[in-house]
Amino acid sequence: MAFREIRYEVADGVCTVTLNRPDRLNAVTSTMLGELNEAWDRADDDDGVRAVIVTGAGRAFCAGADLGAGGATFDAVARGRAASAEEHRDGGGTVTLRIFDMKKPVIAAINGPAVGFGITLTLPMDIRICATTARIGFVFARRGVVPEACSTWFLPRLVGISQAAEWVYTGRVFDADEALAGGLVSRVVAPDELLATARGLALEIAQNTSAVSVALARQMMWKLLGADHPMDAHRLDSQAMFWTGRSADAREGVTAFLEKRPARFPLRPSADLPPFYPWWRPRPFTPPRA
DSSP: OOOSSEEEEEETTEEEEEEOOGGGTTOBOHHHHHHHHHHHHHHHHOTTOOEEEEEESTTOSBOSBOGGGGGGTTOTTTTTSOSSTTTOOOHHHHHHHHHHTOSSOEEEEEOSOEETHHHHTTTTSSEEEEETTOEEEOOGGGGTSOOOTTHHHHHHHHHOHHHHHHHHHHOOEEEHHHHHHTTSOSEEEOGGGHHHHHHHHHHHHHHHSOHHHHHHHHHHHHHGGGOSSHHHHHHHHHHHHHHHHTSHHHHHHHHHHHTTSOOOOOOOTTTOOOTTOSTTSOOOOOOOOO
16 A cells, blocks of 8 residues: 555664645544554554654644534534444544554654644554644644544543643643643653654664563553453463463573573564463354364
């Protein structure tokens, strides 16, 4: 698939996905949503990709929905997207749910304005770094709609309900320093340092860790956010430690440490994940044989 509204580049184990409609401040379209989901699938299936960076072309990260359709922008019936609420499925949610299930860590490099979907897109990503020029807003209430892309699940878990409520209820746009103070981003850097900072972090993962260990740890942390008791984590930790502890990656990791050399982990997420992965998806029922 040739991409029209994003760029997809891989180098040194790092995939960089760039939202690429700079003349429209990278505002999202149905085409871009489809291309993003294709990009996640492609990166997940490629063992040569160890981490993903997402950024925007030009001066913006993403201005949210393209409002070129005017007042009918969010009207699914008028735009022929659905005939009823039961039939409608939020396109942004399909993108963030796919990120939620990624095997690879995803880093947002927020290079400029990120409002609406431009910021909810980043919530299931693992790390958000922004430039001092970033301006962020959960502006939905100011447009007469509600937060989308599963953000009412992600945002309170990232920043707490009180901070999430303030940003969502006011719909105001805020700067990078407020995003850092509120825990939405982990670092604020100069614009010309943003991609280098994100890439340095991605390379640290790519060059030093077991891909299978990272894939499992990513899903263990995300999926356990909804657990009712730490015993759920203990059960999963125990199963995962039993499996990884006997793996070729564990033997290599310990041997490399003792021999004071870089580890060369042989296992790959495309083929070597444990039999209990993905544990969070219900498996089809198979009746026992007589």
